[in-house]
Amino acid sequence: MSALSSPAGGPNPGLLPEAGSPPPPGAVATEPSPDQVKLCCARTYQRDAVALILGDSYHPGGLDLTRRLGRSLELRTGQRVLDVASGPGTTAFLLAAEFGVNVEGVDLGEEAVAKANARAAAEGLAEQVRFSVGDAERLPLEDSSVDAIVCECAFCTFPDKPTAAAEMARVLRPGGRLGITDVVLDPSRLHAELQTLAGWVACLADARPLDEYAELLAAAGLRVTMTESHDTALAKMIDQIDARLVAFRMAAAPALAGVDFDVARQRTALAAEAVRDGIAGYALLVAEKPA
Numbered sequence: 001m002s003a004l005s006s007p008a009g010g011p012n013p014g015l016l017p018e019a020g021s022p023p024p025p026g027a028v029a030t031e032p033s034p035d036q037v038k039l040c041c042a043r044t045y046q047r048d049a050v051a052l053i054l055g056d057s058y059h060p061g062g063l064d065l066t067r068r069l070g071r072s073l074e075l076r077t078g079q080r081v082l083d084v085a086s087g088p089g090t091t092a093f094l095l096a097a098e099f100g101v102n103v104e105g106v107d108l109g110e111e112a113v114a115k116a117n118a119r120a121a122a123e124g125l126a127e128q129v130r131f132s133v134g135d136a137e138r139l140p141l142e143d144s145s146v147d148a149i150v151c152e153c154a155f156c157t158f159p160d161k162p163t164a165a166a167e168m169a170r171v172l173r174p175g176g177r178l179g180i181t182d183v184v185l186d187p188s189r190l191h192a193e194l195q196t197l198a199g200w201v202a203c204l205a206d207a208r209p210l211d212e213y214a215e216l217l218a219a220a221g222l223r224v225t226m227t228e229s230h231d232t233a234l235a236k237m238i239d240q241i242d243a244r245l246v247a248f249r250m251a252a253a254p255a256l257a258g259v260d261f262d263v264a265r266q267r268t269a270l271a272a273e274a275v276r277d278g279i280a281g282y283a284l285l286v287a288e289k290p291a
C-alpha cells in the first residue's frame, strides 16, 4: 500500500506501516492534501506505538537540544512561552521546570492535548503549563501576546509554511524570540519512497533547506539571529528507532502488533542513508521579532 492509499486517520497512518500493506516498489511521490497531512500527522503522533518507538520527546536531540533551545532564547522566569505543535508536552514541561517560564502548548492532536493536560494536573503544574487543541496555521492566541515561541520538529510538517510563520510572528511580542529545531533537507535528492505521506509524517517529505526556513521567517517579518547544525542528533535518533524496531519485533510488543517491521526498517535505512549522504540533517534556528 502506498502511504497515500492509507486514508488519513485510518488504521495505517504511514509512520509504522502495517503488515500486508507494503508500498509499491519505487512509490511515486503524490501530493497529499493539506488536511490529509495534518490529520495523519496528529493521529500518528498520539499513537502508543509511536511513544514506544520515539520515547519521551518526539524530536532529534531530545531534552539536551530542548535545553540548548531554551538557553538560546534566553528564557527568563515568568515569561509566557508558546510551544507550537507541543505533542506529548515534553518540551513544555522541561522549559517550565528548568527556566521557570509559563508555557502554553498548541497541538492538533486532541488525545495528545488531553494527556499533556492530565500530566500537568497530576504534577500540580496546571497553572504553569497548559495545552490546547489548535492549528499552527491559525494559532488561538492574541497578537503580540507571548515572549517566546518554540517549535520542535514540526514546522517541516506544516503544509502552509508561510502562514504558520506569519502566525508565529503575529503572536510574538516585539523583541520576542522564536526558536525552531527541525529537519533540514535537500528535497531534490530525497528518495521517492520518502516523498510520500509516510515521509511527510516522518518529518522528511516537506522539510526544507536551512536557507529556505530563514527566508520563510524573514518574509514573516522575523530576523534570524542564529543557526546551528545538529545533524548527528538526527543520525542518532534514526539509529535508536531502528534498534527499537528490532527489539520490539523480537519481544512481539503488543502495542506494535500488525506493524510491518520490514517496511518500517526499509524506510529507516533510507532515512539513515539520507543523513549519511548529506541530504537530510537537523538544525536549530533562532529568530527575533524587531522591537
Ligand SMILES: C[S@@+](CC[C@H](N)C(=O)[O-])C[C@H]1O[C@@H](n2cnc3c(N)ncnc32)[C@H](O)[C@@H]1O
Pocket (backbone or CB within 6 Å): 038, 041, 042, 043, 045, 056, 057, 058, 059, 084, 085, 086, 087, 088, 089, 090, 091, 106, 107, 108, 109, 112, 134, 135, 136, 137, 151, 152, 153, 154, 157, 158, 203
Ligand atoms: C514530530 S511531533 C513533535 C512534537 C513535539 N514538538 C516534540 O518535539 O516532542 C509533531 C507534532 O506536530 C503536531 N502537528 C502537526 N501539524 C500540526 C498543525 N498544523 N498544528 C498543530 N500541531 C501540528 C502533531 O500533532 C505532532 O504532535
